[in-house]
Amino acid sequence: MTTTQTGLPTDAHLRRYGDVRDLLPGLDNPTPLVRLNQVTPPGLQLFLKLEWLNPFGSVKDRTAAYLIAGLINRGELDGAQLVEASSGNTGIALAALATLVGVDLTVTIPDGIPEEKKTLLRMLGAEVWETPDDLCPVDHPKDGAIALARSLVGSDTGTHYVMADQYENEDNVRAHYETTGPEIWRQTGGRLDYFLAGLGTGGTITGVGRFLKERDPAIKVVGIEPEPGHRLPGLKSFKEAKQPGILDWSVVDEVIRVDDDPAYDVTQRLFREEGLIVGPSTGAVVHASHQLGAGPGEIAVGISPDSGRSYLSYFEERLGEQGNPTV
Amino acid sequence: MTQASEIGDIQVADTLDTSGLLCPLPVYKAALVLKKLEPGEVLELICTDPGSLEDIPALARQRGDALLAVEDGDGIQKFWIEKGEVA
Numbered sequence: 001m002t003t004t005q006t007g008l009p010t011d012a013h014l015r016r017y018g019d020v021r022d023l024l025p026g027l028d029n030p031t032p033l034v035r036l037n038q039v040t041p042p043g044l045q046l047f048l049k050l051e052w053l054n055p056f057g058s059v060k061d062r063t064a065a066y067l068i069a070g071l072i073n074r075g076e077l078d079g080a081q082l083v084e085a086s087s088g089n090t091g092i093a094l095a096a097l098a099t100l101v102g103v104d105l106t107v108t109i110p111d112g113i114p115e116e117k118k119t120l121l122r123m124l125g126a127e128v129w130e131t132p133d134d135l136c137p138v139d140h141p142k143d144g145a146i147a148l149a150r151s152l153v154g155s156d157t158g159t160h161y162v163m164a165d166q167y168e169n170e171d172n173v174r175a176h177y178e179t180t181g182p183e184i185w186r187q188t189g190g191r192l193d194y195f196l197a198g199l200g201t202g203g204t205i206t207g208v209g210r211f212l213k214e215r216d217p218a219i220k221v222v223g224i225e226p227e228p229g230h231r232l233p234g235l236k237s238f239k240e241a242k243q244p245g246i247l248d249w250s251v252v253d254e255v256i257r258v259d260d261d262p263a264y265d266v267t268q269r270l271f272r273e274e275g276l277i278v279g280p281s282t283g284a285v286v287h288a289s290h291q292l293g294a295g296p297g298e299i300a301v302g303i304s305p306d307s308g309r310s311y312l313s314y315f316e317e318r319l320g321e322q323g324n325p326t327v
Numbered sequence: 328m329t330q331a332s333e334i335g336d337i338q339v340a341d342t343l344d345t346s347g348l349l350c351p352l353p354v355y356k357a358a359l360v361l362k363k364l365e366p367g368e369v370l371e372l373i374c375t376d377p378g379s380l381e382d383i384p385a386l387a388r389q390r391g392d393a394l395l396a397v398e399d400g401d402g403i404q405k406f407w408i409e410k411g412e413v414a
Binding site: 129131132144147148151152154155156157 | 346347348349350351352355358
């Protein structure tokens with residue numbers, strides 16, 4: 001073991017870091033891949049990539065890190081205030097990273113996002129604009145938060161707003177092409193048959209899908225889409241929302257539609273049978289894996305975007321009196 | 328809807344000038360101000376984005392507010408919105 005000038009030992013296994021950003025994932029620091037043993041279709045080996053173990057709590061840490069780095073490298077953040085439309089997770093990661101580089105952040109979020117996420121954003125110093133989806137009744141009905149963020153950029157407000165724009169910014173795809181994809185390839189030794197991810201901005205499925213298909217075109221890339229009016233934050237139904245510019249359908253083999261109820265039922269099973277405290281979009285991914293028609297011995301990797309801790313108010317509604325003592 | 332000659336008679340509780348702001352920002356800000364008003368009070372709203380001619384009436388309809396009058400000329404749109412009972 002060697003020591004640094006500060007006298008502290010240097011050894012990667014000690015997991016001592018100079019800055020929280022050193023915890024961001026990549027090939028040298030992949031998020032864990034954990035196998036499911038109960039909530040899994042017979043024969044299929046299903047692994048979840050636990051993105052909620054990222055430093056700011058979700059898969060969006062990757063996106064946010066690449067979005068901010070891109071803006072800084074292009075000089076676009078000089079004298080600017082950052083704005084982003086987010087259902088919470090991108091906003092949270094951006095807020096933490098913006099703080100570290102001394103930039104103010106405004107987040108426009110759809111209404112109905114759990115209080116836990118809004119409070120986190122405000123704790124991190126972000127200004128939170130909660131937006132009804134039907135705010136701009138003549139525009140796309142489910143994209144009020146995106147429209148509001150764009151209008152801040154285009155308006156003469158006296159403040160120079162720059163939008164990170166995870167829906168249109170190729171840095172979002174690059175984050176997954178350069179980190180998530182290579183991590184999965186290495187963690188499975190390239191032996192995977194399916195990759196599953198929810199459809200939201202399209203960043204994960206496009207970046208990972210593109211990377212995996214370049215290595216092995218036989219890998220099936222499966223997107224999970226919710227139904228209109230869903231309550232699966234982070235996912236988008238393209239029956240009611242505009243398709244993001246970065247979503248490349250050429251790397252997507254199949255789309256599986258998932259209703260809220262089975263997604264929440266599977267989420268509860270993941271808590272109770274696998275000990276995994278995951279958010280509802282993970283339940284949607286795992287539920288979809290049961291519809292793949294996978295053969296014995298096949299291997300699937302699904303993205304678990306965030307933790308269940310951000311959705312306690314949603315879960316409480318579904319639990320009713322379950323788990324409370326009866327007198 | 329009120330005729331232009333009667334607009335001067337409307338008692339305005341608050342005025343919001345959203346000049347230079349693009350939709351849906353005026354809608355968002357108008358909704359915030361309307362939230363603070365008492366039912367029956369009137370917001371005078373000034374916009375410069377022509378999209379507001381569609382968005383603001385839709386906002387009023389949706390919230391259950393009454394759009395008392397609209398003026399449109401010289402690139403400026405003015406709206407007088409009376410807050411509804413339930414909104």
